[in-house]
Amino acid sequence: MSNSLHNTQTNSLGIWLVRAESEALAARLQGQLGGTLYRPWLNAGIPQKQQFRASYRHQGQWIMLAASGVAVRFLEGLPQDKLTDPPVVLLDEAGRFAVSLLGGHEGGGNRLAYRVANVVGAVPVITTATEALKPLVLGIGCRKNVLVEKIAAAVTHALDLIGRPLGEVREVATIDLKAEEPGLLTFCAANELPLRVISASDVAARGWVTAPSEWVQKNVGVDGVCEPCALIASPRGVLALPKTALEGVTVAIVEDIGLPDVESRVE
Structure with a gap:
């Protein structure tokens, strides 16, 4: 509106x-x-x-x-x-x-x-x-100054892997170090998705990723970004898609298991 x-x-x-x-x-x-x-x-x-x-x-x-x-x-x-x-x-x-x-x-x-x-x-x-009845949360990590087109392509790729549309995404979650990342902000604004910023200390405390990244640990100080951020943002959710990487962008998808099926939602 x-x-x-x-x-x-x-x-x-x-x-x-x-x-x-x-x-x-x-x-x-x-x-x-x-x-x-x-x-x-x-x-x-x-x-x-x-x-x-x-x-x-x-x-x-x-x-x-x-x-x-x-x-x-x-x-x-x-x-x-x-x-x-x-x-x-x-x-x-x-x-x-x-x-x-x-x-x-x-x-x-x-x-x-x-x-x-x-x-x-x-x-x-x-x-x-x-907004609340959308079941998916995207966790996104990216290299510095990555283009918005690459973020969009990585998100599309991730959603295609589980056969779900962007319209089911409730929010995007990332680490505080990426809170002002231009490409990520542009992607969220263009798709009217709120950006949830998770502090690095909270990500570190989450302490679990499917495949720890040496690069992320060396440069950010945590084992991973996209998976723990998505899981923290959706605490009753489950990992629908582990970390997938495409051209400097990592995406994980968490689904809120406490919500009804898409077909039964009331808009």
Whole structure:
């Protein structure tokens, strides 16, 4: 959906803090994503809920650092239309879960949830059926500055090996060292796939790949990238395709075994 249908201030971001204890986490988000910090306790005479309601339409998207109950109460009566409501991503104050709470699919909340999660190392929580019911996760590793065409070719090759379409892929996962890889970012954007970034320490702790790579161990410090990243991103999944390599790109595919068959999914 075109963002122009969503809000005239789609690119503007508000970061709402409920407590001063969230300042460090909020500053980290602002440093990476930009946006305006809201510190409602500075206006102690006005209830926070009232302050948020007055500010809600002033931003194109929101990150709330709060408990889910607080967010639900603040949003009471505000949502009007999924095509115009500013999306809201809820991040707990420990930075563990980035929940796409409102405007996930149409408003871009799901994409924002992944961006938030990648900044703070949280788990993105996506509940919209269109995205959540897709069973496949691609783990991708690549050489530096590999062309997007080579990434696309490697992905197509991997999916063909198991006879599955790109439309069944929910997300792409890679190691944090590849978080800004131009070809990978372009591939994800072109196919509207969120990129899940896994920290190198988490990949190292995963500690299992079908075939450890000496090159990756020497240059990255882990036994492999694509398999552990995909498995971490889909913890109840199974390895549908072990690492396959093509022209400097490695791809592994994990399938979420907790989901129903494709034919029975509700869109």
